[in-house]
Amino acid sequence: MKFKTDQLLKKLRISSFIYWPIFVFPLLWGGKLPDQIVGWADEIKIQIPKVWTDEAMEDWELPNSNPEFSAKPVSEEFYYNLPERVVYKTYPVYHPDHEPEGYWEWLHQQEAEIVLDQSTLVTEEDYIKAGELLFGYPIDTLGALINTQHVRNKDFYAKTNMPLTPEGIMPFAQWVVAGKGKVYLGNLSCAMCHTRVMDDGSLLKGAQGNWPGDKAFAFAMESDGASERGVQGITNILFGSPFAEGDPHGKLLASGKEAILAAYRAVPEGAFGRQGTSILFPPQAPNLIGVKDRKYLDHGGLGQHRNIEDMMRYIAMNQALDFLNFYGDYNSIGLTKERLNSGEPIFFPGTYDRHSDAQLYALAKYVYSLSPPINPNQASQLSEKGKIIFAEQGCVTCHTPPLFTNNKLTPADGFEIPEDHYDRYDIFDISVGTDHGYTMKTRRGTGYYKVPSLLGLWYRGPFLHDASLANLEDLFNPVRLEDDYVPTGFKPHDVKTKAVKGHEFGMELDAEDKKALIAYLKSL
Template sequence: MKTKDRFKNLQFWSLLLFLIPILGFELANPKLDQIAKFIYVDIPRIWTDVAMKDWELPNSNPEFSAQPVSEAFYYKLPERVIYKTYPVYHPDHEPEGYWEWLHEQEAEIVLDDSQLFTEEDYIKAGELLFDYPIDTMGAVINTQHVRNRDFYTATDMPITPEGIMPFAQWVVAGKGKVYLGNLSCAMCHTRVMDDGSLLKGAQGNWPGDKAFAFAMESDDASEKAVQWVTNALFGSPWVEGDPHGNLLSRGKDALIEAYKAVPEGAFGRQGTSILFPPQTPNLIGVKDRKYLDHGGLGQHRNIEDMMRYIAMNQALDFLNFYGEYNPIGLTKERLNSGDPIFFPGTYDRHSDAQLYALAKFVYSLNPPKNPNQPSALSEKGIIIFAEQGCITCHTPPLFTNNKLTPADGFLVPEEHYDKYDIFDISVGTDQGYTMKTRRGTGYYKIPSLLGLWYRGPFLHDASLANLEDFFDPARLEVDYVPTGFKPHDVKTKAVKGHEFGMDLNAEDKKALIAYLMTL
């Protein structure tokens, strides 16, 4: 919505609020009651050249730190139109005639920024935007995949009791214009629970990399195409050893196996890796976190930072330059030519009001009721938690000290101590993600332990399936078979680092885990 239109609305509602008590109106009318809850929101302009200059941390190799598009470029992008969407059913559960009925529907725009007045309005709109797919070009999967029974079998796709696949939606842009929508926030941050219910904002269980592997195989994509898209997602040729370049050189079959190796609960999002895949973050409680991404790439000092993070991560980082390198092969001349760049997520943007609503919804997320109630065993675990020194890094009540810890091999620059919150001790976990990817900062953020009971797999690379594995000393040995993520080309692999609690006896480990599951 244009600024002047928003201002006119604000003038009208502010005047009405001013007149209500003067004229003696009663607020028994529900509509008047809603007006009384009206809030003035000065929507910030979040993508400014000044703000974007130091919002993100530098790359672990500072020469290749991200250079985002300019403020002028960003605000020339058209604002995203939000159409009504419809659920995607497993073919065996799709209501009779549903597909034909979808094609008879007209496009319906379901969000008007000018009608957002109250905190509740913004949160409700934010939930709609959280679920809204920003791509209809087939960025991950397309129509033929989700209407194929083999897709669900090959990916072990979670579905709801109603047969809905909740990670994508049908977007109706006009009569007969039905597109499969990808790349919503909900795609990665929705978890189908054991009872079939959906938990929004959780560490999701979308098997995205398996789905992408199925798409490439079923479409019989060429080796060149698979290599190109994989490089666009993960290419970082400046890092030591260029592991992604080496993977590309091994050909299509090796690439597809690498995608298939990434388990549910992790996802090779752009700028990261399928060699060091990031655990999908839990967004519930994120309003209290000081850094975003496993490497703490994005500072989180206020709601504007969250809005920037959402905007950047809805694929605009494909337009970043890293030195002279761009992931999709753009030159700076082509980027700034004024011609549209038709790549998923880069040809339009959310309005600042939409980003504000989305951030408000994310901030509103609350955990579900925990079925693990305190017990004598968990009470014993509290004492063990303190005795083992866990509270130093995982400090109550947030169960994180909100600091960054350097990876092994990363020398903290002196100026970082004044700019960032650093706990200058490494816990020795695998440094691949933060030292060998575009998003790598040299750090890992110290995660919160809240909500462990509905999360998993664990560690930043999702290498351990459950907490029992976490405290198993066998995981430190080279003949260990990881229970979560295991690289496609290895049979055994030590899961090193974070060795706290390893020496506890079986009963004390059980008590500590019982306590952790109550958080």
């Protein structure tokens, strides 16, 4: 009886004893058994939406910039036939020099422990807490990017310049214990790309991450002695887009193993060549703090974000289900439509199981709950001057307060906006002239870039959608427009210099005004 009434109170979100006389005693006095009351409470508890329906998936994403090759996801039937993910307890990964004595042996003595029972989730707080757990939970233990041998090798950390916490923890991967002696390195958690090790060693969850993922992957392939064919194969799986004009990824593959590895190494911390994007046009790792208020997701605005269901869809898709997408007749892991729908499981990282809808809901709620840390750059006379310059220079038109984005999509150079898009999407019909490669030549490209929010610039970087500029000062430096410029952030592997064009605002301000404007931007 005690358990039932406690459970009932939780379901009714009643924690204080003062509500007992009001809600519970009368029901019990009226002869209602706790089981019945729990049943009623179940009916009024949080309703989890079903997100992967054929109807919803039809037009949730924007079309590809080459619309014939817009993504076609797996069907509702296929999706819900995938098994739901089981969440085991995870353990931190240490740099070998910092691993507590006996830790590795101790890990191997641990039993598997399932740490998430979604049937116990009742309140919004329950879901947020579960979401935080899921945010850090790896969906791959097959070594999709890196494996045990890599993280237990000191060279891995040195060659990738891997950020660590003061305790020597590498926070981008975890040990997953799936049974006694079954200790696997877990990859591909949300936290892998969306965790930032700050200068003081603290972790900022949800921020633009500084996981040097592409450098790490290059190390993994090199240290494993991957063949040229192997390197080409996995690179094609990740980024192949033969339908893109000029097929730049096909050309990269043809350039051979060393050039491909160099392309991985060229991607700086703060950017990441996620599947469907590119290491030739790598996207900045998105800042998730404040994502609740964004109307589009992905730098190209691929996913509409109209409600929590859209966020759940985005998480489900981006946790590797997009490997099963067809782009016309093209599938990046070489599937045919017959093989995909044969009923046989597909063993590719992230594609053989799925989050439950409740897990996705929890993840979305957690992401929505992320809040920025206290900004050390408080308003000053200088930043107030910068605030006026921000308005005078017209920055407010796109980076409109209080979100510091107008939440619109701007077309890239070379993209002609289809007439119907004006009614379907939020369009700001002018290109700011930044590099168009990501949105015109990748599987995720839509022809647009979303207008980014400037909130939290002080803890972010590198900047621009392709992470080509390391500092805000570089953004306002006209030297960046010259062909002999050496980008301070991402620089393609096959050039020594490259102009960083586009978004050419505030370049003619004098030094003092630039200083003031940057002071303001860092105060946001």
